[in-house]
Amino acid sequence: MTDKNRRKFVTVLGASTVAVPVSALIGSLPSHAADPAMVDEASDAAKNWEYVAVSTNAEQKCMGCALFQGEADSKGGPCPLFPGEHVAAEGWCKAFAPKPS
Numbered sequence: 844m845t846d847k848n849r850r851k852f853v854t855v856l857g858a859s860t861v862a863v864p865v866s867a868l869i870g871s872l873p874s875h876a877a878d879p880a881m882v883d884e885a886s887d888a889a890k891n892w893e894y895v896a897v898s899t900n901a902e903q904k905c906m907g908c909a910l911f912q913g914e915a916d917s918k919g920g921p922c923p924l925f926p927g928e929h930v931a932a933e934g935w936c937k938a939f940a941p942k943p944s
């Protein structure tokens with residue numbers, strides 16, 4: 844192996860040993876990019892259900908709806924009426940059904 848080839852080999856080897864740990868680190872980080880988007884009030888689905896992100900009725904909010912699937916203290920969560928998106932915990936739509944007490 845010539846000096847030139849040895850230098851190139853060492854450079855490639857060094858780059859690959861750095862690249863693997865960085866890629867492993869990136870893969871282990873939590874991904875916020877995968878968080879579902881919040882429902883857009885202007886979307887057709889939202890208009891269909893008359894969804895609003897902030898309810899005007901203190902007793903009827905998504906967080907109190909039987910269909911809300913978010914955590915109790917979350918700002919939003921899934922609702923089967925809006926697959927792939929999150930509704931606001933403070934939101935409301937015309938399908939509101941109170942959670943059983």
Ligand code: SF4
Nearest residue numbers: 905908911922936939
């Ligand atoms: S059905 Fe309507 S009120 Fe109930 S959680 Fe879904 S969007 Fe909110």
